[in-house]
Amino acid sequence: MIPQKLKPGDEVRVIAPSRSMAIIGEDCKEIATKRLEELGLKVTFGKYIDEVADSDYLIASTEHRAEDLNDAFADKNVKAILTVIGGFNSNQILDLIDYETIKQNPKIFCGFSDITVLSEAIYARTGLVTYSGPHYSSFGMEKGFEYEMEYFKKMFFQEDEFELTSSEEWSDDAWFMDQENREFIKNDGMFVINDGQAEGEMVGGNLCTLNLLQGTKYMPNIENKILFLEDDGSEAANFLVTFDRDLQSLIHTPEFKTVKALVLGRAQKASNMTKEKWTKMIKNKPELKNIPVIAGADFGHTTPIFTFPIGGYAKLKAKEGKIKLTVKG
Numbered sequence: 352m353i354p355q356k357l358k359p360g361d362e363v364r365v366i367a368p369s370r371s372m373a374i375i376g377e378d379c380k381e382i383a384t385k386r387l388e389e390l391g392l393k394v395t396f397g398k399y400i401d402e403v404a405d406s407d408y409l410i411a412s413t414e415h416r417a418e419d420l421n422d423a424f425a426d427k428n429v430k431a432i433l434t435v436i437g438g439f440n441s442n443q444i445l446d447l448i449d450y451e452t453i454k455q456n457p458k459i460f461c462g463f464s465d466i467t468v469l470s471e472a473i474y475a476r477t478g479l480v481t482y483s484g485p486h487y488s489s490f491g492m493e494k495g496f497e498y499e500m501e502y503f504k505k506m507f508f509q510e511d512e513f514e515l516t517s518s519e520e521w522s523d524d525a526w527f528m529d530q531e532n533r534e535f536i537k538n539d540g541m542f543v544i545n546d547g548q549a550e551g552e553m554v555g556g557n558l559c560t561l562n563l564l565q566g567t568k569y570m571p572n573i574e575n576k577i578l579f580l581e582d583d584g585s586e587a588a589n590f591l592v593t594f595d596r597d598l599q600s601l602i603h604t605p606e607f608k609t610v611k612a613l614v615l616g617r618a619q620k621a622s623n624m625t626k627e628k629w630t631k632m633i634k635n636k637p638e639l640k641n642i643p644v645i646a647g648a649d650f651g652h653t654t655p656i657f658t659f660p661i662g663g664y665a666k667l668k669a670k671e672g673k674i675k676l677t678v679k680g
Contacts (some may be wrong), residue, residue, distance in 0.1 A: 352457045352479045353680060357507045359391025361430040364423040365487045366397040368416045369438030369465045370409045373401045379491030379527060386490045410440055417447035424453045433487040437464030442563055450476040459507060462486050467556030472569035474662045480680050483556045484658030493530040495522055499655035506658040512679040515657050517541055523620045523653045540647060542626055543669040544633045547643030549612035550666040555579035558597050574606045577665045581616025581651030590622035595632050602638050612667050613644040616651030643669045
């Protein structure tokens with residue numbers, strides 16, 4: 352099921368299935384709401400979006416987070432659902448989601464990072480195409496948001512297939528702490544590790560979060576899929592070995608042997624990843640030698656990011672250092 356595209360006048364519901372809206376600054380909320388309203392959208396908020404039931408987790412109660420998600424899907428006026436931000440505990444609500452209501456009310460569901468468990472579980476249990484893309488809080492970024500907005504509009508306001516190209520620059524600074532003093536880095540763009548071409552359905556998102564679903568009824572079928580994978584590396588001195596073993600865990604699933612291609616998102620500065628490290632990791636895995644692999648794509652925990660459809664359709668061609676990647680969904 353592919354949800355309907357957005358049009359001016361549509362209502363977008365903001366919910367907090369992971370960390371609470373209470374951690375988001377007022378300036379960020381004002382900019383985010385204004386940006387969405389400038390697209391012609393009506394912005395509404397879940398009942399429990401500001402709740403902090405546990406100060407250690409900075410989240411609302413499990414029941415209230417699930418209720419806000421279920422209410423958003425049940426509300427006929429709501430055409431899209433944006434998550435506030437990521438975190439660590441979205442998987443707590445998986446058993447409380449009303450998947451039958453979602454089947455009957457397909458609509459856009461978008462977020463990334465910890466939200467991967469919800470996007471993938473909804474896709475796995477209902478067949479609804481979901482989206483890895485900006486949170487509501489992402490729209491509060493004052494500078495350097497143009498690329499992110501461009502691909503948000505391409506995905507949600509247009510019907511046509513479009514090409515994913517690299518941003519001109521990227522950032523990994525704490526923009527939410529200081530909107531003025533930003534550091535932007537020239538983007539070298541996506542690069543080829545393994546040549547090849549592939550087309551088919553795509554799944555993925557945050558790798559360690561996707562790993563949480565392995566062996567459960569919420570894990571999507573990755574047979575014959577193109578996988579988009581990234582991970583948080585803001586504090587991980589051992590990003591390389593952690594990503595390596597998490598990827599290997601996925602490779603060991605029986606379905607992985609039919610995976611058609613890998614697209615890897617850009618790592619954060621603290622990860623100390625380089626083209627050489629990415630290449631060495633992939634080349635050391637014989638299971639990947641016969642499929643195309645590209646890295647450095649604009650999704651993950653740096654900014655900006657593009658929006659891609661989980662369960663949508665992708666075409667990839669990587670040859671002699673040249674990449675063409677298109678999506679539809």
